[in-house]
Amino acid sequence: MQKVNFKNLTTTELNEFISKAAEELTKRANKSPRVITARKKVIEDAKSDLENLKDSTMCDGYEVGSYATVPEYHINRKKRVVTVLLKGYRSGRIYAKGIAKCDPRDTFNEHIGKAIALYRALSKKVPTKYLTVENPVEPEIGDIILTSYPEFKNERIRVVKSMSEAMADDAAMLRSPVVKNFTFIVDDSKSA
Structure with missing residues (x-):
C-alpha cells in the first residue's frame, strides 16, 4: 500500500496519481472474478x-x-x-x-x-x-477493510453494502479510485 501526502501534490501530480490508481483498479477488476471464485472455492x-x-x-x-x-x-x-x-x-x-x-x-x-x-x-x-490462496480484490458485504486514506486513517470498517450499491457518503468516498487504492481487506470471514 502506497502512502501519499495529498497536500503536497500539484494538480498535475494528483491527476497522474489518480490515473495510475485507475489503471491499477482496472487491472484488479479484470483479475477479480477469477480470484473471487478461486478464493470462495478454497473457503x-x-x-x-x-x-x-x-x-x-x-x-x-x-x-x-x-x-x-x-x-x-x-x-x-x-x-x-x-x-x-x-x-x-x-x-x-x-x-x-x-x-x-x-x-x-x-x-x-x-x-x-x-x-x-x-x-x-x-x-x-x-x-x-x-x-x-490469493487475497480478494473487491470488498464484499460483511468484509472488514482497513484503509490508510487520511479521512479514515487505520480504521477498521465493516462493509455493510457492496461497493457498487453503497449510497452513504462514507461508502461513496470508499468507492472512489483514489481511496480504493489505499484499502486492504483485513478479514473476509463474514462473521462477527
Whole structure:
C-alpha cells in the first residue's frame, strides 16, 4: 500500500496519481472474478475439510492416537490467529493443539485458519491451496477493510453494502479510485 501526502501534490501530480490508481483498479477488476471464485472455492473446501477429517468411529470427532477428541476453536481476529485444541471426548484433556497465524500481507479468513490449525493439530500436511490462496480484490458485504486514506486513517470498517450499491457518503468516498487504492481487506470471514 502506497502512502501519499495529498497536500503536497500539484494538480498535475494528483491527476497522474489518480490515473495510475485507475489503471491499477482496472487491472484488479479484470483479475477479480477469477480470484473471487478461486478464493470462495478454497473457503468452501476448508469448511468441508473440517467435516471430512472427522473419524465416524470416534464419536464423530477426531482421532488423536487412540483417543476420540472434539475440537475447541479459539479465534483472535485482532492478532489474526486461529488455535484449535483437540480435547478428549469424555476427559476434556488436551491431546493436540494446532495454530494458524495469518501473514500480515494476507486477508484473514477464520474458515481457512480453522482448517490449517486442524491439519497441524492432527499432524497432517496442510494442503498448499490453504497457504497460497490469493487475497480478494473487491470488498464484499460483511468484509472488514482497513484503509490508510487520511479521512479514515487505520480504521477498521465493516462493509455493510457492496461497493457498487453503497449510497452513504462514507461508502461513496470508499468507492472512489483514489481511496480504493489505499484499502486492504483485513478479514473476509463474514462473521462477527
